[in-house]
Amino acid sequence: MKLSARNKIPARVTKINYGEAIANVEMDACGTRLVSSVTVEAVKELGLSEGAEVTVVVKASDLILATE
Amino acid sequence: MKLSARNKIPARVTKINYGEAIANVEMDACGTRLVSSVTVEAVKELGLSEGAEVTVVVKASDLILATE
Amino acid sequence: MKLSARNKIPARVTKINYGEAIANVEMDACGTRLVSSVTVEAVKELGLSEGAEVTVVVKASDLILATE
Amino acid sequence: MKLSARNKIPARVTKINYGEAIANVEMDACGTRLVSSVTVEAVKELGLSEGAEVTVVVKASDLILATE
Amino acid sequence: MKLSARNKIPARVTKINYGEAIANVEMDACGTRLVSSVTVEAVKELGLSEGAEVTVVVKASDLILATE
Amino acid sequence: MKLSARNKIPARVTKINYGEAIANVEMDACGTRLVSSVTVEAVKELGLSEGAEVTVVVKASDLILATE
Numbered sequence: 529m530k531l532s533a534r535n536k537i538p539a540r541v542t543k544i545n546y547g548e549a550i551a552n553v554e555m556d557a558c559g560t561r562l563v564s565s566v567t568v569e570a571v572k573e574l575g576l577s578e579g580a581e582v583t584v585v586v587k588a589s590d591l592i593l594a595t596e
Numbered sequence: 597m598k599l600s601a602r603n604k605i606p607a608r609v610t611k612i613n614y615g616e617a618i619a620n621v622e623m624d625a626c627g628t629r630l631v632s633s634v635t636v637e638a639v640k641e642l643g644l645s646e647g648a649e650v651t652v653v654v655k656a657s658d659l660i661l662a663t664e
Numbered sequence: 665m666k667l668s669a670r671n672k673i674p675a676r677v678t679k680i681n682y683g684e685a686i687a688n689v690e691m692d693a694c695g696t697r698l699v700s701s702v703t704v705e706a707v708k709e710l711g712l713s714e715g716a717e718v719t720v721v722v723k724a725s726d727l728i729l730a731t732e
Numbered sequence: 733m734k735l736s737a738r739n740k741i742p743a744r745v746t747k748i749n750y751g752e753a754i755a756n757v758e759m760d761a762c763g764t765r766l767v768s769s770v771t772v773e774a775v776k777e778l779g780l781s782e783g784a785e786v787t788v789v790v791k792a793s794d795l796i797l798a799t800e
Numbered sequence: 801m802k803l804s805a806r807n808k809i810p811a812r813v814t815k816i817n818y819g820e821a822i823a824n825v826e827m828d829a830c831g832t833r834l835v836s837s838v839t840v841e842a843v844k845e846l847g848l849s850e851g852a853e854v855t856v857v858v859k860a861s862d863l864i865l866a867t868e
Numbered sequence: 869m870k871l872s873a874r875n876k877i878p879a880r881v882t883k884i885n886y887g888e889a890i891a892n893v894e895m896d897a898c899g900t901r902l903v904s905s906v907t908v909e910a911v912k913e914l915g916l917s918e919g920a921e922v923t924v925v926v927k928a929s930d931l932i933l934a935t936e
Contacts, residue, residue, distance in 0.1 A: 529665045531721070532706035532797040533660070534631035537605075547889030549751030550769065552656060552907055558626035563602035564659035565890065565907060567724055567756055567769060570668035574663045583662040585667070588620060588703055589793040589929040590658040591632035592601070592864075593872040594651040595642045597869045599925070600865040600910035615685030617819030618837065620703055633686065633703060635824055635837060635928055638872035653871070656907055657725040657861040660796075661668040669796070670767035673741075683821030688792060688839055694762035699738035700795035701822065701839060710799045719798040725861040726794040727768035728737070728932075729757060729804040730787040731778045733801045735857070736842035736933040753887030754905065771860055771892055771905060774804035789803070792839055793929040805932070806903035809877075824928060830898035835874035836931035846935045855934040860892060862930040863904035864873070866923040867914045
């Protein structure tokens, strides 16, 4: 499958915090901590758990740039 | 300044493709290519150019997870 | 590939309007007109053209609901 | 009311999963399952329930395209 | 029309910068400058021009909070 | 810190509704009610509470425009 989304970051799941509707999935990507809020349904469907290897996909229009 | 956005990824600008309204800023983050579409105005205000060090900021709700 | 994104809509490309950085891809999905703004780079990489079959992927957090 | 958002998809609510802050609204749109994560407040204000007819509104910049 | 989007900010258009695919619409909202990137098609359909009164609509999941 | 995000709206927190994973932060900005859905973690890290002064940051690509 090819995606128009320009950003595909390899990461490893480190923790999952479940709410009723949404879960926050914490990851490590090359030493940087990432957090993704997804539906609990998605976590189950993808079978995510601590240690799982995932690809973080983000659209180019969702990246904000910051400089000092 | 503290941001509610949970994802802050250090990156280096490698190329900027300008349109009239929007520019696509290409970056390298730990060996992964990133692309951000921002307004041309923002590129000028931040003084972005090849080699610039930036922080990519993304909200947790904008990260999609993919598994094989 | 499995995606956490909850919305996957089959569509057919009907027209592509190119800018320098961004292209607007028009589609038909079950009689509803859809438009996606993606990078020109993505259009080329996916080899999109009129008549192409695609899947529109959208995160659950990006859908606004409206009622009369 | 006219909206700049380019995507307006007619759908019917099939199920609502409530969390404390966010609810996931499941819908059927021409045979395709859709899911929208909105605030619980919005669900109440719009009076959404199973069977309700809604219009799903999405910005063109939020549509990712995928090809096989 | 009722919208699930929780943020509706009254604003006045002050300038429009056109690209080929995307236009940046500048606005004033209670003394704060706002900028929206929308398709050129949307600008035409809504008949936007300098001085036009609009409502800026944003989903709750798209607001980042910052503190000093 | 300079941000590419074009919209920075001063606001004051009026109420916080906590879920398990996500909290909805209600604010007043020049008489307009705003709501932001952020992770509970972010609320704690920023030390948000009723009366706190914040800056709402939104990307230009996330603003939808509406006209009557």
